[in-house]
Amino acid sequence: MNQASKSPLGGARTTARAFFVSDRLNTSGLERGDVLATTPLAFRVNENGVAVLFRYGVVVLIGLNALEEEEFLRGLDHRMTGKFARRDEEIAIIELAPEKEDQIPPGGPICLQSLSPDRLILICEALAKSVVLARHEREVASVFDTTEPFARELALSGRMRGSRRSILKNIGGALLVRHRVSGPVEVAEKPDVLWDKPHLERLYARLEDEYELNERAESLNHKLAVIAESAQVLTDIIDTRRSLRLEMIIVLLILFEVLVTIYQLAMGRHP
Template structure:
């Protein structure tokens, strides 16, 4: 009869220092890869720590409290943990992915790594989605003011910060989350590749990535357009000041002539 285990994912930051973690690991290390450290607190319990700032707990009690203890390894800590709960049923006739759980035939650390990878990417993308939505709401207010009052109530420095944020998000998606790449362990195993594909489809990672990418492009285009308006206004003001100074100089010159 299949046995069901809990698996819980948390986004705790924009990155995680795995090198520092490995110098003095909080639990025994079961496996390590370039962007992943697998810890084994005991028995059939595992913690998957990803370099892009996500943690996944398999069959671990008090997982939220344990997740909090990993904040010391995180970069740009997220104030409120983003969480995703799922289940793994082990001992099925075939591997299958459903809305509530993933079913696998037998215990396999490679399969757990694949499942954990998708869950970790999902919570990290959710954090990015939240940041992008916050920025979009800011632009909505800016554009409403521009439409109603014909006034641009935003500073150039704020727009530059927004552009910096979107560039950092793009870098995180492409270089750290590797949403467009499959884990190396899938290349030599059609079974693992199929399981990974079904998990990605369940969590709609490709669609969510494209949606985030589209919104980021929109934010960047808006930022550049508004920056252009600000620069034009500043140029116009500078031209007015220069003309005014020239006029003052002419007036003073004429005044001196007729004294």
């Protein structure tokens, strides 16, 4: 990792904003000599700004105004795969406080001893994971909203009235969300910066606590397990319905054959 030794920012207080813009972001070819880091890719923008790009579709911009942010994101359009119609955002205020330890007071800004690239990248790592979790939490909640009526009806009546197609659509939606949420973002994974700068682990631990990254990831994984179980139950219901239809057809065929046999016997006795 190639990093500069001094802060890339000009002031003592700045804003970091994370944008979850797409499923994937191609960062190949953006590397240059003045990069602050390569994993994730971080570099200076304009005079006092910093951009940090994550391959799983998150862009974190520090020290840029709204117009500069929009211009920068537009420049990445051709690098986005699966661009979202609605992007998720998360913001953090960063303040230089050289007389204090790195800390995050309740309801206050993130206070740093220095605005070094290492510290800024750790903040970007936490923001990026948080904004991804926020989107996935919303998607998982939508799946729960669609499966809840099926579960309620099954609990009340012991059967499900939905058509085979509607059940299959529900299963497909559940599996799609499960696949997307179980994607390339490993919340518990240690940022690369910490391997070179272990003294910053306390700062990152505070960021994890502030954004409740581990707790949210654990809750999300639990809900994904419930989604998988729900999809399996719906699949079993479809299989059961199909088996019942086949059994009914077989019974009707047997009954028809019995009736034909009885008719033939009756006709044989009365020529």
